[in-house]
Amino acid sequence: MVNDFPLFPRVASSTASDVDLLYFFLVAVCGAMALLVFVLIIYFAIKYRRSPANEEAIDYHAPKWLELGVIGVWLVLFMAMFLWGAHVFFITSRPPDDAIEIYGTARQWMWKFQHMEGQREINQLHVPVGQPVKITLASEDVIHSFFVPDFRVKRDVIPNRYTTVWFTATKSGRYHLYCTEYCGTEHSKMIGWVTVMEPSEYQIWAAGGTAEGSPAAQGRKLFERYACHTCHTADTQARGPVLTDLFGSIVTLQDGRQVVADESYIRESILDPQMKVVRGFQPVMPSFRNQLNEAEALQLVAYIKSLGAGAEQPSTAPEAPGTTTAASPTAAGEQVQSEPEQNRDASIR
Numbered sequence: 001m002v003n004d005f006p007l008f009p010r011v012a013s014s015t016a017s018d019v020d021l022l023y024f025f026l027v028a029v030c031g032a033m034a035l036l037v038f039v040l041i042i043y044f045a046i047k048y049r050r051s052p053a054n055e056e057a058i059d060y061h062a063p064k065w066l067e068l069g070v071i072g073v074w075l076v077l078f079m080a081m082f083l084w085g086a087h088v089f090f091i092t093s094r095p096p097d098d099a100i101e102i103y104g105t106a107r108q109w110m111w112k113f114q115h116m117e118g119q120r121e122i123n124q125l126h127v128p129v130g131q132p133v134k135i136t137l138a139s140e141d142v143i144h145s146f147f148v149p150d151f152r153v154k155r156d157v158i159p160n161r162y163t164t165v166w167f168t169a170t171k172s173g174r175y176h177l178y179c180t181e182y183c184g185t186e187h188s189k190m191i192g193w194v195t196v197m198e199p200s201e202y203q204i205w206a207a208g209g210t211a212e213g214s215p216a217a218q219g220r221k222l223f224e225r226y227a228c229h230t231c232h233t234a235d236t237q238a239r240g241p242v243l244t245d246l247f248g249s250i251v252t253l254q255d256g257r258q259v260v261a262d263e264s265y266i267r268e269s270i271l272d273p274q275m276k277v278v279r280g281f282q283p284v285m286p287s288f289r290n291q292l293n294e295a296e297a298l299q300l301v302a303y304i305k306s307l308g309a310g311a312e313q314p315s316t317a318p319e320a321p322g323t324t325t326a327a328s329p330t331a332a333g334e335q336v337q338s339e340p341e342q343n344r345d346a347s348i349r
């Protein structure tokens with residue numbers, strides 16, 4: 001029992017020590033500062049106490065060197081905190097490219113996770129040890145917060161947008177998962193367990209899911225159920241943009257803005273299609289906000305992702321009408337797709 005609530009959480013992720021070190025540094029600086037202040041208060045109170053020899057207060061100004069010295073020391077200390085903090089923040093907010101993906105949705109009052117292999121779980125999360133895991137989080141209702149103290153990761157789960165959290169678990173075992181944002185009556189019961197398994201065990205566990213149950217397969221079903229394919233055909237002249245190889249590509253909007261077709265963009269385009277209308281298309285798509293929950297929106301995102309990722313667009317102007325024939329010979333494989341891209345832009349009526 002006592003071990004369930006240790007004084008300090010275990011170190012069980014690759015970034016936990018980075019966070020701890022920074023934390024200890026801040027505590028040490030604050031502690032030393034508080035100590036210094038109290039020691040000086042007591043010392044001055046005694047030394048300059050009122051006495052017959054010391055009846056009146058004297059106006060005293062510290063020498064310049066002392067003032068500048070104090071300012072300089074604090075400046076260095078605070079800048080060190082800032083740079084160090086920013087460094088740790090960057091590490092903990094940028095998932096590695098080889099991270100395995102998991103979708104999580106929070107609602108009053110539970111956590112739901114979908115694995116790409118098809119496993120789904122509630123208030124339980126299984127992950128392999130030693131491998132980066134990236135969780136894309138969505139909320140069905142209010143603000144929740146995903147918190148695993150032993151991993152030193154905490155990320156708010158906010159309605160109407162995706163947030164991500166990543167970690168590499170370093171030890172197999174079970175770790176407590178909390179909701180750490182007050183979210184209603186049963187907030188305190190919105191807890192669960194992260195089970196970290198050996199990679200081979202995890203493989204076996206993940207194989208328990210069916211391809212049918214994978215988010216992409218579920219998303220495909222939704223795509224058919226809502227007849228998305230009637231507008232989003234492979235025909236570039238169709239009413240909706242072609243979705244093949246859309247994910248990760250750069251999309252030009254009606255007003256000339258360019259956006260990356262990431263998870264958030266695709267989600268928004270499903271739930272609020274009028275927010276970003278692709279250039280060359282009419283704003284005719286209805287909103288699916290009242291028909292889909294966040295878990296389903298994530299499944300559709302997974303499906304669209306499964307249709308292929310857009311050829312990595314170089315930072316140069318992505319559309320140059322008329323250059324359709326110049327199939328740039330980059331990665332020999334995925335070249336065929338460049339044509340529809342060009343046509344789509346050219347089809348402004």
Ligand code: CUA
Pocket residue numbers: 106107108109143144145179180181182183184187188190
């Ligand atoms: Cu969800 Cu607190």
